[in-house]
Amino acid sequence: MAEPEPTAASVDRRATVFRRLADEHLDASYRLARAILRDPLAAEDAVHDAFVMAWRKWGSLRDVGKFDAWFQRILVNTCRSHLRRASRIRLTDISSAPHPAVEDRDITTSPERQAIEQAIADLSEDHRVVLALRYYRDLTIDDIATLLGIRPGTVKSRLHHAQKRLRAALERRQRTEAL
Amino acid sequence: MPDKDLDRLMRDHYGEDDAARAPVRLADRIHAIPDVEPEPASTIDRWLGRVLRWRGDRHSSTNGNGRHHSVMAAATTATAVLAIAVLGVLALLDLSSSESPPIGPAEEPTVAVDVAPGEAGFMEARSVTLAACRTDQGIAPRPTAWREVDAGEDSSDRGGVSIWSLSSAGSIFDENEPRLEGVMTVVRNQSWTHDTNGRELTVQRNAYRIEADGGSWEGTSTRFSGNRAVSEMAPEVVTLTGAGGYAEMTAILQLPASDDRPECFEIHGVVVEDGIVPMPLPYRDDPGDIPVLVRPVEIALRDDGFGDAAESLVLEPGEQTIVVFNVGDRDHGFAIEDAAGRVLVGSPDEVIPPDERREYVVDLPASPGGYVLYDPLDRAATETVVASAE
Numbered sequence: 138m139a140e141p142e143p144t145a146a147s148v149d150r151r152a153t154v155f156r157r158l159a160d161e162h163l164d165a166s167y168r169l170a171r172a173i174l175r176d177p178l179a180a181e182d183a184v185h186d187a188f189v190m191a192w193r194k195w196g197s198l199r200d201v202g203k204f205d206a207w208f209q210r211i212l213v214n215t216c217r218s219h220l221r222r223a224s225r226i227r228l229t230d231i232s233s234a235p236h237p238a239v240e241d242r243d244i245t246t247s248p249e250r251q252a253i254e255q256a257i258a259d260l261s262e263d264h265r266v267v268l269a270l271r272y273y274r275d276l277t278i279d280d281i282a283t284l285l286g287i288r289p290g291t292v293k294s295r296l297h298h299a300q301k302r303l304r305a306a307l308e309r310r311q312r313t314e315a316l
Numbered sequence: 317m318p319d320k321d322l323d324r325l326m327r328d329h330y331g332e333d334d335a336a337r338a339p340v341r342l343a344d345r346i347h348a349i350p351d352v353e354p355e356p357a358s359t360i361d362r363w364l365g366r367v368l369r370w371r372g373d374r375h376s377s378t379n380g381n382g383r384h385h386s387v388m389a390a391a392t393t394a395t396a397v398l399a400i401a402v403l404g405v406l407a408l409l410d411l412s413s414s415e416s417p418p419i420g421p422a423e424e425p426t427v428a429v430d431v432a433p434g435e436a437g438f439m440e441a442r443s444v445t446l447a448a449c450r451t452d453q454g455i456a457p458r459p460t461a462w463r464e465v466d467a468g469e470d471s472s473d474r475g476g477v478s479i480w481s482l483s484s485a486g487s488i489f490d491e492n493e494p495r496l497e498g499v500m501t502v503v504r505n506q507s508w509t510h511d512t513n514g515r516e517l518t519v520q521r522n523a524y525r526i527e528a529d530g531g532s533w534e535g536t537s538t539r540f541s542g543n544r545a546v547s548e549m550a551p552e553v554v555t556l557t558g559a560g561g562y563a564e565m566t567a568i569l570q571l572p573a574s575d576d577r578p579e580c581f582e583i584h585g586v587v588v589e590d591g592i593v594p595m596p597l598p599y600r601d602d603p604g605d606i607p608v609l610v611r612p613v614e615i616a617l618r619d620d621g622f623g624d625a626a627e628s629l630v631l632e633p634g635e636q637t638i639v640v641f642n643v644g645d646r647d648h649g650f651a652i653e654d655a656a657g658r659v660l661v662g663s664p665d666e667v668i669p670p671d672e673r674r675e676y677v678v679d680l681p682a683s684p685g686g687y688v689l690y691d692p693l694d695r696a697a698t699e700t701v702v703a704s705a706e
Contacts, residue, residue: 156350160343167337184346185342253326272323272326304317
């Protein structure tokens, strides 16, 4: 049986609830997207896209109390899509002039941070996502597996390879500094 | 480096994000979502101020040399054509503020669009002729408009009026579906101006949404204006995110390196999922003369092959430019054989490093059995049969 047509009142109620939940989760979502994407502007777009998706898919959220886990999965998948696109296409800034929209960009550029950022940037999307969920969100292996819909063994494997690459990159830098 | 040191380092590193807060503009964007995302579709008019109507007359699906048809058919057409449609329409919008404007329904620019598929002509800003394609995924608009700005013209004084060129869209039309109705709205837009020694370049980034025929699409687009020569700019990339079952895609927007056309741009390809598919476009060089430039076939080469998009590719016999883009993590090669096993392109000695492109110009012989694309460095993992157009 087809679902009844939503009334204007029900749509308004939905919008109210949506905005409230969005406010509650906005900062945390933005931080998670930043942690995965390592870019404030990309994080903004990913969060926006994820909320658009959430609004669209609202009907699949059976329990508003589970919004957090439901939305987190949407957000992580959206971030993965962004990473996938970014890996195929190299974005080139069209000007050397500063970008007004990135005034809040973190400009800390210590050599160590640069080395870590570069090492993370060189990782595959899967590895980057797992790293962020592990080190930023502090999720357990099982929680990450549930969130990503993969087996815990796969999470462990990805984490292991990501750590191995990071370690190699950081040790390379240390050796270079020692010379 | 011991595990605990790496753990500490990474936690410290990610911990720097702990203090980050979502910018106010992002909160505004999120808050605007319910205002511009109506459901169900029957309430669209209540949500949006103005409706654009796509009025299509019965039209011809012929495309002259037949080239568009085969190429577009290979390219998940609904998504591919939309990339162009939106770029075309958005470039007409009057988004002249150099500040990030308020976001929300009250500020949304909308456009009126008349559709006359298959026809050619010229129109002015705020009214653009689109063609529409019906595919197995629904109806997608396809613009036949392309911006042309006179050499040396300062776009800031143009008052928003510009001439667009139109051309027959061809491709997959359903002549039994002449009338469409849909809504396009700009969800958000940003604009900023670079000023370098008095030469300004304004960049506008837009996000839009189109709803038509029960489907909807979303994406972002970038527009340039100002009096800076395009040769000073690097290629820009715009990204379109499909919705309602449509694939994600990215259009590569390349500014021609010519000072003669300070504001022209071209789209060279559309990335649909795993591969880049060709996107030939009409481009007007001179009023009254509407040549169709044949764009190179662009193919993404990954570590495990060419992706699903290449499998649906149809190559035209005859002179063909093929651009291979190594999107993998290691070196690859590229070769083409015809059905008889003759090598037409490539050699085992030629390597394409990661992130690099190679362009091959080849006169492909007719090959009823299709062509075989492969990486000579790992043929077994990459071999893909590509159809030949008849």
